[in-house]
Amino acid sequence: MFKFLVNPNKFNKFADITLKPLVIITLLTLIAGLILVYFSPLDYQQGLTVKIMYIHVPSAWLALLTYAIMTIYSIIGLAFKIPFSFIINKAIAPIGAVFTILCLFSGSMWGKPMWGTWWVWDARLTSVAILFILYLLIIFLNHTFENREVREKTIAIFILIGSINLPIIKFSVDWWNTLHQPASISKLSSPSIDISMLQPLLVMTVAFSLVGLIIAILRIKAEILMRKNYL
Amino acid sequence: MSLRFQRLILILTTLVMLGAALLLILFNTKQNIVFFYTPSELIENKITSGVKVRIGGYVKKSSIKKKSINSYEFKITDNKNEMLVFYYGILPDLFREGQGTVIEGSIIDQNTVNASKVYAKHDENYMPASIKKELEKNNQWKKEYK
Numbered sequence: 001m002f003k004f005l006v007n008p009n010k011f012n013k014f015a016d017i018t019l020k021p022l023v024i025i026t027l028l029t030l031i032a033g034l035i036l037v038y039f040s041p042l043d044y045q046q047g048l049t050v051k052i053m054y055i056h057v058p059s060a061w062l063a064l065l066t067y068a069i070m071t072i073y074s075i076i077g078l079a080f081k082i083p084f085s086f087i088i089n090k091a092i093a094p095i096g097a098v099f100t101i102l103c104l105f106s107g108s109m110w111g112k113p114m115w116g117t118w119w120v121w122d123a124r125l126t127s128v129a130i131l132f133i134l135y136l137l138i139i140f141l142n143h144t145f146e147n148r149e150v151r152e153k154t155i156a157i158f159i160l161i162g163s164i165n166l167p168i169i170k171f172s173v174d175w176w177n178t179l180h181q182p183a184s185i186s187k188l189s190s191p192s193i194d195i196s197m198l199q200p201l202l203v204m205t206v207a208f209s210l211v212g213l214i215i216a217i218l219r220i221k222a223e224i225l226m227r228k229n230y231l
Numbered sequence: 232m233s234l235r236f237q238r239l240i241l242i243l244t245t246l247v248m249l250g251a252a253l254l255l256i257l258f259n260t261k262q263n264i265v266f267f268y269t270p271s272e273l274i275e276n277k278i279t280s281g282v283k284v285r286i287g288g289y290v291k292k293s294s295i296k297k298k299s300i301n302s303y304e305f306k307i308t309d310n311k312n313e314m315l316v317f318y319y320g321i322l323p324d325l326f327r328e329g330q331g332t333v334i335e336g337s338i339i340d341q342n343t344v345n346a347s348k349v350y351a352k353h354d355e356n357y358m359p360a361s362i363k364k365e366l367e368k369n370n371q372w373k374k375e376y377k
Contacts (some may be wrong), residue, residue: 041359046326050357079239115350116323122266158241164250168257175258177265177287179333184355193357 006082008224015112015217022217026210033207035202043197052110054201058208059102064166066096066212070138071163074156086152087227089159090142095212097135104128115179117191123172124180127165134162267333269309280338286314287333288350295328306334307344318346325351 004014027047033054070089077085107125119125138155145151171181174210185191191198257264266305267287268276280286291313303318316334326332333351336344 020273041361044358044360044363045330045353047360049324053357075239075242079242080235114323114325114353116321116326117350118346120266120350123264160246161249163246164253167250168253177267177269179266179350181353181355184357192355194359195364196359197357207324 006074006076006084008084008087011084012221012224015221019214019217022214026207026214029203029207029210033200033203036203040200041194041196042154046114048104049110049113050197052106053197053203056103056106056110057201058205059099059106060128060189061205062208062212063096063099063103063128064169065209066092066099067131067134067163067166070096070159071166074159074163078153078156078160083152086156087223088216088220089152089155090139091223092216093135093138095215095219097132097139099208100128100132100135104132120179122178123176123180124169124178127169127172130165131162131169134165138162242336269313270307270312271309273314273338274312274341277341278338280340283335283337284344285333285335286344286368287311290326290328290332292328292331301313307334313342315347316346317343318349320347320349322349323351325353 004010037051037054040051040054042048070092071087073088076082077089104125107128111120112118138159141151141155141158145154172178173180184193185198185201193201238277266267269284270286273284273286286307287310288307291306291308296304298304301319301321303316303322305316305318306313307316308314316336317339318334326349331354333350333352334344334346335348335350336346339345
């Protein structure tokens with residue numbers, strides 16, 4: 001049933017069926033999310049600035065998720081020798097990079113009025129900056145090595161080594177003193193964010209994920225086509 | 232055991248080992264990674280004057296004094312120890328009494344710091360302003376919300 005996740009032909013068929021409904025659902029979710037954000041309440045401390053969170057947090061989550069997906073596909077690709085996983089690695093790396101830069105940029109815009117600084121070198125901000133550099137290096141590595149197999153293996157190993165950064169990003173706010181606030185939602189006790197703000201945040205997260213998914217499907221399809229025609 | 236599972240195990244062990252090595256390094260260089268010290272940590276370590284540090288804590292209630300335009304004096308506390316801070320500059324929006332803050336500056340003596348930068352630290356609580364009013368009305372507003 002999930003063959004389309006490892007087989008290019010099955011993936012193409014799956015993509016052809018799902019792409020159109022997916023675009024419609026994405027548009028609806030995005031519009032709903034933006035309306036919810038518009039009518040979401042102002043924060044008792046931050047006032048209007050809290051709305052940056054609805055861009056910042058989804059893009060941060062998706063930056064991490066994209067890398068996690070690449071890590072899983074690198075393991076599958078290296079261990080089970082499935083070439084499709086390398087196609088996915090190549091296709092989604094720029095998506096992750098864009099989400100990371102969105103996260104860094106929106107965070108910076110929030111940090112200036114709230115913290116009083118655009119940027120500090122605390123553990124959370126630095127580890128996310130490293131994530132962005134990792135994405136850039138992965139994109140650059142895609143343009144090195146004439147030999148495709150060598151290139152893909154190198155990238156997969158690089159992704160695996162870089163994946164150690166993921167738990168560091170997640171737990172940096174708990175392990176060390178940071179200026180960045182600790183997690184509000186993914187913690188053991190109930191989320192310390194009011195339900196009226198959590199709803200728009202979750203809808204925006206779904207919308208961002210769907211936008212990422214659509215771009216990913218298009219890029220993967222293009223990559224499959226290119227390999228069929230030129231290799 | 233098939234070859235592919237041998238490879239899988241090899242990859243996973245390598246990852247775990249690498250991760251463990253990196254975490255060991257990170258935890259042993261903690262002093263370079265923590266963004267700030269608390270006043271208690273500073274006083275314990277008996278840091279000499281003139282050293283540049285970042286100190287994090289809460290702004291003590293009713294300790295902010297405005298001496299002249301852009302010149303402030305306040306106390307930063309971690310509920311055990313406190314330090315007096317002198318600062319000349321613009322304070323961020325979220326800087327207020329009882330709120331978390333991080334200051335950067337040089338130590339004058341055991342209990343006083345000359346701050347060159349003041350950051351406001353935001354906690355992980357998000358709440359609509361209207362709810363705060365409701366809570367205050369019903370005396371349900373908890374101190375820890377700040």
